[in-house]
Amino acid sequence: MSTTAQHLQKHRQRIIETWMKNQLTDAALRDDLMSNDELRSQSDELLTALLRAFNSGNFDDVYSSDYDQVIEILNDISITRARQGFSPRETGQYVISLKKAVNEVLEEELKDDPGALYQETRKTDSVLDSLSMITFETFIKGREEVIFRQTDEINEISTPVIRVWDGILALPIIGTLDSARTQIVMENLLQEIVNTGSSIAILDISGVPAVDSLVAQHLIKTVSATRLMGAECIISGIRAEIAQTIVHLGIDLSNIKTKATLASALQLAFSMTNVEVRKINRNAGFKLMK
């Protein structure tokens, strides 16, 4: 057993008390996200694993198998905290306050031997510094996972294909149309054309903030693919400023049916499928019955 581990093991209770005190007095403590009991049992578990790792006498390499358990616990804590909405500061403070507690105990224990104190502190510091790095890395990874999940969700909900009428599909596009999204839009649209046997698809770009040549190219590709499936495509929602921009850019959309609003696109679709929508004069009918 290494001497450092002995010192620390002897004062295990004091370390945990000091550590808890440090954590509880920190202004950034989030008792709304985690109860004190939970915090204590978590801290206790980590300290036990850490002292066991110190016991091995390995203070150089936290990535060795001696520290497997410590890192596992830390990763667990970081990821949970990232998901619960802790800030990086709060999560980082967790390991840093342990370092303070360990240093306090070592200082007391070795106050007569400054040389040994320096050696011991340096060893534990380097381990705990590496551990706080790992905590940060994992914390960020946890956050990134949240972001990736949201990106997926956005991609999924952002391209709905709506069946507005028998044989007529509408597809409102909101946001920037990049290559990846065009792919999703096209896939969804073509699949839905097959599923419903629709003959007309309306692509509404009211929610697309800017149409540059790349976006236009993606639109043209989607229209061509729809035509290959035997369906006709109407692009609607072309605002006045977008129309001017497209003309200046020199994009040729003359082969594609375009309309300013979804309503007029729907009207065009009705006339193409020989559907007529009429207003019924109920009053006239009432009078006749009289």
Add this chain to the structure above:
Amino acid sequence: MIVMTKDTMQIVREQDVVPFRNRVREYAAKIGMSLVNQTKLITAASELVRNMLKYANGGKVLIEIISKNAQTGVRLTFIDEGPGIANVQQAMQDGFSTGKSLGLGLPGTKRLVNEFDIKSTLGEGTTVTVIHWKNGR
């Protein structure tokens, strides 16, 4: 010509395009540019920034509000250290593209903005400067 506000943005990924466009929109709106002119400028900016990403793996953009002869406008300078353009004259023709795009980016951009300047040296990079005045003239 007086430069009133100055800002630089690094463009390294496709995800940088949308924040960059929003920044340009902010600047254009700040000087009171009309919606049509805003859209023209933003579309031009979008074209150029995409070119920069596609052919030069990114670069940086200088966004400035400038004033000249009692006119205000937005000047964008796109600086990349990519391979450069071999034949600028050819690149400025409609429908010419070394990639598989429509080939409208550079000539289209020139039509969208009031002033357009391109300098390119093979192996050193390309600098494109565009100016769009508040009233679009």
